[in-house]
Amino acid sequence: MKDLALSKVYQMLEPGPVVLLTTAHKGRANIMTMSWHMMVEFEPPLVACVLSEANYSFAALRATKECVIAIPAVKLAPIVAEIGNCSGRDVDKFERFGLTPKSAERVAPPLVAECFVNLECRVKDTRLVNTFNLFILEVVKAWVDPAQKNPKTIHHHGYGKFVVDGEVIKLKSGKP
């Protein structure tokens, strides 16, 4: 894992990939699959995300105020879907799916070694948690795996339909 500049974090999340979110609570690490997230600020990078309060991870994030957002490439898609089909209440998902937890630098939840990007996050604002389950996170440390070249991400369309990144096009734009 290599440092990723905080100023480049948005390039990873803005395209809307399905991500994994790890938490650590009461001595246990857990992972969930998440698609409801967006960038809120470039730098320091702020990210908004929505977690169902039915998710085991919701209580962990609310209590500990820390998480890691890990971005999987398409080769992990079958595992990513399965992670969304079971609960951390019942199973150790790192063990079941053969994923490797790796110590983060600034937060307690683990990185996912198999993901090409890992973002260490702290909860920054909780004003919309009660009404909408919406957390504002600040990315305090970011990692990229240089061994994964041009990783393709996946995008969820509902009920197991995922669209994989396709052609890259370049257009004239001064926008970050």
Add this chain to the structure above:
Amino acid sequence: MKDLALSKVYQMLEPGPVVLLTTAHKGRANIMTMSWHMMVEFEPPLVACVLSEANYSFAALRATKECVIAIPAVKLAPIVAEIGNCSGRDVDKFERFGLTPKSAERVAPPLVAECFVNLECRVKDTRLVNTFNLFILEVVKAWVDPAQKNPKTIHHHGYGKFVVDGEVIKLKSGKP
């Protein structure tokens, strides 16, 4: 344009496409390009989005509390990028880019006839507008163009790099 069930709106936004956002303020319609949005609730569909306060559309959305989110397919990509490169302060973007405004049913801002989905939205919550420029919108009416079959969307990676939807994969998942 055909009715789109509100229960299916999330399938359009969850994958993270670049979208257009229209507003109408002081007798003028305007369009901006937007990538910072996410689903917040399935039904009624709630959407969060972040608009820079430097955008002409920010003041319009804040004042009128109405907008339309229109989803363009890849054939509109060059126009979508150009829309992001100029401001409604200086130019009538519908006219400059040859887009067709179409009356919405429940809100004042226009639909974009060339987009394959149009979502009529009202601002639902403004608590995070001052701090993060973050609006919570409720989709009150949704439209889909049945003539655009299997539209491919685009995803922004920064500075004019866009990734087009590629391969579709189906995985076992009970998740909406």
